[in-house]
Amino acid sequence: MNQLVTINFPHSISVSIKREDLIHPFVSGNKFRKLKYNLLQAKSENQKTLLTFGGAYSNHIAAVAYAGMEQGFQTIGVIRGDELRGKIQENPTLAFAQNCGMQFEFVTRESYRLKSESLFIEKWNQKYGSFYLVPEGGTNDLAVKGCQEILTNEDGVFDYVCCAVGTGGTISGIINSILPHQKVLGFPALKGDFLNEEIRNFAQNENWELINAYHFGGYGKVNSELVAFINQFYSQTKIPLDPIYTGKMVFGVIDLIERNYFPENSKILLIHTGGLQGVQGMNLKLKSKQLPTIDIYD
Known part of the structure; x- marks a missing residue:
C-alpha cells in the first residue's frame, strides 16, 4: 500500500508525496x-x-x-x-x-x-x-499502461503532478491519466532534451513540461549538496529519497517553490517512484571518493 504525506509551505502551497515506494518491498514504485x-x-x-x-x-x-x-x-x-x-x-x-x-x-x-x-x-x-x-x-506500451494507474480519482484535487524522469515511461502514464486542470512536471535524471520526443511517443495529452535544471550533472551524478538535502529531508520527514531520481525531483520542486515558480494556493503532488535499493551502491561510490554518504535508515 502506498500512502500520502503532506507538507505545507509559505503562500498556502501544499506538497503531498505519494509513497509508491511502499507498494512492494523489492519491486517498488x-x-x-x-x-x-x-x-x-x-x-x-x-x-x-x-x-x-x-x-x-x-x-x-x-x-x-x-x-x-x-x-x-x-x-x-x-x-x-x-x-x-x-x-x-x-x-x-x-x-x-x-x-x-x-x-x-x-x-x-x-x-x-x-x-x-x-x-x-x-x-x-x-x-x-x-x-x-x-x-x-x-518502458513500452504495457509499462505506460501500468503507470496510468499511479493516479487515482482522489488525486484530482492537485494542480501539479511531479515525477522524476528516466526513460519516459512513468511520466507518460501519468500524463495520460491527468485531468484537464492538471499539469505534469518531469524532472529528468539525464542531461539533454531527447526525452521530449520519447515521451511524445507514448503521451496523449499536452499539459506537461520537463524541468531540466536539476540533473546535477547527468545520470548517476551526485554531489555533496544533494546528499545533504536528502539527509536533511529524511531527518525532517522520515521519508527516504534516492539520489538518482526522486531526490533530484524533490530538490527541484522545493527550489522552484522558493523561486515562486508555483502560484499561490497551489496543490502539488510528488510521485515517489522508489529506487531506494540503489542507495547502498551509491554510498560505496561516495565512500571511495571520501564524500559524505546518504543516511536514510534509522
Missing part, C-alpha cells in the same frame, strides 16, 4: 507499475524466461530479478560494463539480482549501445532460446 502488464503478457505468451538490460546499480535489474523469481520466470540480465564480471559480490544490486536467480551477460559499453538492434537480440535468442524481452528501464 514505478518498477512495479511497469512490470505488471509485461509479466501478464509474458505469461499469456507462455514464456518462461525474461531478458532485460541495465547498468551496475539498476533499479530495473533488481526489480526484474525479484519479480521473475516471485512469478516463476527465469531471468537474464544483460549488464552494461564487462569490467563488472567477477565483481558481482562487490555490487549490492548485482548480488541481490543473482540471489534472486538472475543470470548475467556482461557486455562492453560499445556493445550495449546496440541493445535495440535485431542482430544483438538474435544473439541472445540463439544462446537462450525463446524469451520475453523487457526493454531497458521497462
Whole structure:
C-alpha cells in the first residue's frame, strides 16, 4: 500500500508525496507499475524466461530479478560494463539480482549501445532460446499502461503532478491519466532534451513540461549538496529519497517553490517512484571518493 504525506509551505502551497515506494518491498514504485502488464503478457505468451538490460546499480535489474523469481520466470540480465564480471559480490544490486536467480551477460559499453538492434537480440535468442524481452528501464506500451494507474480519482484535487524522469515511461502514464486542470512536471535524471520526443511517443495529452535544471550533472551524478538535502529531508520527514531520481525531483520542486515558480494556493503532488535499493551502491561510490554518504535508515 502506498500512502500520502503532506507538507505545507509559505503562500498556502501544499506538497503531498505519494509513497509508491511502499507498494512492494523489492519491486517498488514505478518498477512495479511497469512490470505488471509485461509479466501478464509474458505469461499469456507462455514464456518462461525474461531478458532485460541495465547498468551496475539498476533499479530495473533488481526489480526484474525479484519479480521473475516471485512469478516463476527465469531471468537474464544483460549488464552494461564487462569490467563488472567477477565483481558481482562487490555490487549490492548485482548480488541481490543473482540471489534472486538472475543470470548475467556482461557486455562492453560499445556493445550495449546496440541493445535495440535485431542482430544483438538474435544473439541472445540463439544462446537462450525463446524469451520475453523487457526493454531497458521497462518502458513500452504495457509499462505506460501500468503507470496510468499511479493516479487515482482522489488525486484530482492537485494542480501539479511531479515525477522524476528516466526513460519516459512513468511520466507518460501519468500524463495520460491527468485531468484537464492538471499539469505534469518531469524532472529528468539525464542531461539533454531527447526525452521530449520519447515521451511524445507514448503521451496523449499536452499539459506537461520537463524541468531540466536539476540533473546535477547527468545520470548517476551526485554531489555533496544533494546528499545533504536528502539527509536533511529524511531527518525532517522520515521519508527516504534516492539520489538518482526522486531526490533530484524533490530538490527541484522545493527550489522552484522558493523561486515562486508555483502560484499561490497551489496543490502539488510528488510521485515517489522508489529506487531506494540503489542507495547502498551509491554510498560505496561516495565512500571511495571520501564524500559524505546518504543516511536514510534509522
